[in-house]
Amino acid sequence: MRDYGGTLAGLPWRGWTIETTEDLVPFFSWIKRRAEHGDRVAVDTEGRGLKVLNGEPGYVRLAQFGTVDESFTVPIELGKPFQEATKWALETLPRLLGHNWHGFDALALHKTFALDYKMLCDKAQDTWLWSKLWDPRGVEEGGTGGRLKPLSAHFIDPSAPDTQGGLEAVFRSLKCGHTKKNQTGWRHVPLFHPVYQEYAHLDVILTSRLFPHLQRGVSRNGTSTKLPGYEHNLARICGSLTIPGLLVDKPYTSALSQRLGEESEKHSAICARYGVDNINSTAQLIAALQDMREEWDRSNPNDLTDGGQLAVSKLVLSRFADINPRTGEPLESRKPNPLAAAVIKAKRAGKWKTAYADHFLADVDCRGAIHPNIRTMEARTGRMSVTNPAVQTLPAGEWSIRRCLLMDPGHVAISVDFDSVELNVLAALADVREMKAAILRKEKLHNTTSRLVFGEGFTKSQYKIGKSGNFLKVYGGGIEKLMSQTGASRAVCERFFSQFNRAYPEVKEYGRRLIREAYGEKQSRGGNLAVRTITGRVLPMDRDRMYAGTNYAVQSTARDCLGMALVRMDEDGLTPYLRLAVHDEVLASAPPENAEDVGREIAKHMNFTLKGVPITATPEIGGRSWGSLYMKDEHDQLIPELAVAQDEFYAANPDVAHARAAA
DNA sequence: GTTGTCACG
DNA sequence: ACGTACGTGACAACT
Numbered sequence: 001m002r003d004y005g006g007t008l009a010g011l012p013w014r015g016w017t018i019e020t021t022e023d024l025v026p027f028f029s030w031i032k033r034r035a036e037h038g039d040r041v042a043v044d045t046e047g048r049g050l051k052v053l054n055g056e057p058g059y060v061r062l063a064q065f066g067t068v069d070e071s072f073t074v075p076i077e078l079g080k081p082f083q084e085a086t087k088w089a090l091e092t093l094p095r096l097l098g099h100n101w102h103g104f105d106a107l108a109l110h111k112t113f114a115l116d117y118k119m120l121c122d123k124a125q126d127t128w129l130w131s132k133l134w135d136p137r138g139v140e141e142g143g144t145g146g147r148l149k150p151l152s153a154h155f156i157d158p159s160a161p162d163t164q165g166g167l168e169a170v171f172r173s174l175k176c177g178h179t180k181k182n183q184t185g186w187r188h189v190p191l192f193h194p195v196y197q198e199y200a201h202l203d204v205i206l207t208s209r210l211f212p213h214l215q216r217g218v219s220r221n222g223t224s225t226k227l228p229g230y231e232h233n234l235a236r237i238c239g240s241l242t243i244p245g246l247l248v249d250k251p252y253t254s255a256l257s258q259r260l261g262e263e264s265e266k267h268s269a270i271c272a273r274y275g276v277d278n279i280n281s282t283a284q285l286i287a288a289l290q291d292m293r294e295e296w297d298r299s300n301p302n303d304l305t306d307g308g309q310l311a312v313s314k315l316v317l318s319r320f321a322d323i324n325p326r327t328g329e330p331l332e333s334r335k336p337n338p339l340a341a342a343v344i345k346a347k348r349a350g351k352w353k354t355a356y357a358d359h360f361l362a363d364v365d366c367r368g369a370i371h372p373n374i375r376t377m378e379a380r381t382g383r384m385s386v387t388n389p390a391v392q393t394l395p396a397g398e399w400s401i402r403r404c405l406l407m408d409p410g411h412v413a414i415s416v417d418f419d420s421v422e423l424n425v426l427a428a429l430a431d432v433r434e435m436k437a438a439i440l441r442k443e444k445l446h447n448t449t450s451r452l453v454f455g456e457g458f459t460k461s462q463y464k465i466g467k468s469g470n471f472l473k474v475y476g477g478g479i480e481k482l483m484s485q486t487g488a489s490r491a492v493c494e495r496f497f498s499q500f501n502r503a504y505p506e507v508k509e510y511g512r513r514l515i516r517e518a519y520g521e522k523q524s525r526g527g528n529l530a531v532r533t534i535t536g537r538v539l540p541m542d543r544d545r546m547y548a549g550t551n552y553a554v555q556s557t558a559r560d561c562l563g564m565a566l567v568r569m570d571e572d573g574l575t576p577y578l579r580l581a582v583h584d585e586v587l588a589s590a591p592p593e594n595a596e597d598v599g600r601e602i603a604k605h606m607n608f609t610l611k612g613v614p615i616t617a618t619p620e621i622g623g624r625s626w627g628s629l630y631m632k633d634e635h636d637q638l639i640p641e642l643a644v645a646q647d648e649f650y651a652a653n654p655d656v657a658h659a660r661a662a663a
Numbered sequence: 664g665t666t667g668t669c670a671c672g
Numbered sequence: 673a674c675g676t677a678c679g680t681g682a683c684a685a686c687t
Binding site for chain 3: 278280281282283350351354355359378379380381383384385386387388389390392393471472473474475476477478479480481482485544545546547548550551552554555583
Binding site: 391 | 665666668669671672
């Protein structure tokens with residue numbers, strides 16, 4: 001047994017590193033005492049990398065147990081007695097504490113020791129979730145971020161040792177090729193390295209000390225007392241979804257990767273003829289395009305980057321290539337620039353290959369499944385995000401990428417989407433009379449807006465302005481954005497906004513009310529300006545962007561519409577069918593004979609009334625692959641039988657699939 | 664590490 | 673007083 005120790009914020013701590021089976025004796029009695037007293041014990045694990053569910057068996061190397069002043073590290077890697085001791089401790093302790101417990105350690109312990117994930121979550125509190133409730137902002141938005149080190153520096157001791165930095169130094173000295181992207185240090189560091197061990201002890205000591213500070217912070221900032229329980233429940237549900245994961249169709253995906261590589265090469269070769277040998281180099285592109293006498297409009301914000309450089313974005317390149325940036329259709333307004341056209345195609349194929357197809361193949365586990373990691377409170381509005389891979393950003397305009405991902409063997413894909421949830425939430429929160437009446441009449445809000453602004457006989461292009469304008473209003477956008485998005489004239493856009501405000505005066509009034517309330521409650525929140533949502537969440541505002549309050553409230557409430565629906569689905573036993581939750585959509589896997597029932601049940605849980613406004617969702621059923629749900633006909637309709645047949649044909653004939661997708 | 668770009672809701 | 677586009681993740685080049 002080796003012991004470590006030190007002082008944090010004037011209070012000493014002591015940690016024991018178990019090295020032999022004899023060392024387990026004091027550990028057993030320590031755990032028993034904690035269990036008898038009903039103490040909450042912080043638990044942390046160190047593994048072989050950061051991808052826990054697709055790692056090899058024996059992922060966890062070290063487990064740590066600790067309170068505010070005492071800790072033990074257990075060397076899982078040394079064999080069975082230590083693994084059994086860890087399992088016993090986790091089953092015996094009545095109350096646990098972890099940092100990112102639901103999203104990481106509980107999953108790792110479930111995977112390594114076959115411990116029940118729900119059991120591990122039901123008796124745990126997660127300081128990551130508490131920190132997000134206290135302040136959801138990341139570091140770049142002026143918050144502390146969710147990481148243990150900055151939180152400890154803020155709440156416990158600004159001079160807390162930077163063991164993270166020390167560990168990074170150790171990893172570099174190992175010369176094992178450890179980088180930010182390729183975190184090999186975790187598997188190569190010797191188990192009893194003193195810096196590694198000290199870091200391990202401190203993690204649980206700091207987590208234990210952090211917890212009461214975060215509880216106080218959450219209670220002081222006015223967050224509803226119902227939210228911590230709800231968020232822990234939701235994190236547990238989303239964690240369970242990721243355990244089965246999504247299967248990757250390997251032959252299809254490999255062929256897709258190869259096809260995209262060839263396509264990228266083909267168009268890159270065209271670029272090379274114009275002197276651009278690296279299509280990702282903005283400098284080369286600008287030089288070559290200027291040689292071809294292309295011009296940028298410096299008064300157009302789309303033509304400049306945030307840093308003030310000439311932009312070679314898809315928008316600018318599409319103008320040079322004379323195509324519609326969204327659809328790729330020719331505009332026939334000028335002579336198309338062949339370099340710009342080739343760059344767009346090469347970049348797109350390259351991105352789809354590396355970010356999607358290759359990522360799927362690299363992330364599969366021994367079952368051939370990927371396990372996207374759902375972070376349930378990532379954005380400053382509380383919105384969820386998904387990483388490894390970022391399935392929320394897969395191309396939605398066509399099916400070829402989503403075709404890589406399959407439901408369980410013999411199952412079909414079910415997707416249930418909310419119907420324009422953000423606009424309905426805006427109508428409910430701001431109590432917009434005309435919007436609410438339209439929703440109750442089952443009228444599409446884009447039609448309502450177009451009619452109220454442009455009159456009964458509005459044209460197709462006026463409808464486009466109505467639709468874009470609806471979204472822009474939710475986000476707080478203005479005339480410039482509407483112009484650049486729709487290409488409409490300033491006069492038309494100005495008229496749109498004045499008519500919109502006349503049709504829906506409550507929207508503007510709601511924004512003003514949020515600002516008034518934020519200033520009114522400033523004192524009780526320690527001088528901080530914030531939006532309080534009807535679900536009881538407190539969202540910090542920026543002094544110079546107070547107009548964003550409407551968007552924060554709408555986005556956050558829409559997120560809770562999904563979150564609360566997931567909780568209700570879980571209560572009714574639907575979680576085993578669920579595979580993903582993305583913003584306003586749920587993806588599920590079920591045998592074809594149950595698919596209609598499952599889809600209907602899920603949709604039922606997503607249908608409810610928010611302040612008198614119906615929030616509704618529609619299920620769609622496809623074939624085995626996620627992509628089948630995107631195989632629409634020429635009227636953009638999903639015909640289930642056709643999609644299933646097409647999906648099965650593509651499974652057997654990946655080359656035909658890729659030839660058609662390319663066309 | 665930061666910036667630019669591009670994929671999504 | 674007025675008006676302001678919101679929120680993500682990933683990759684490659686550049687500094």
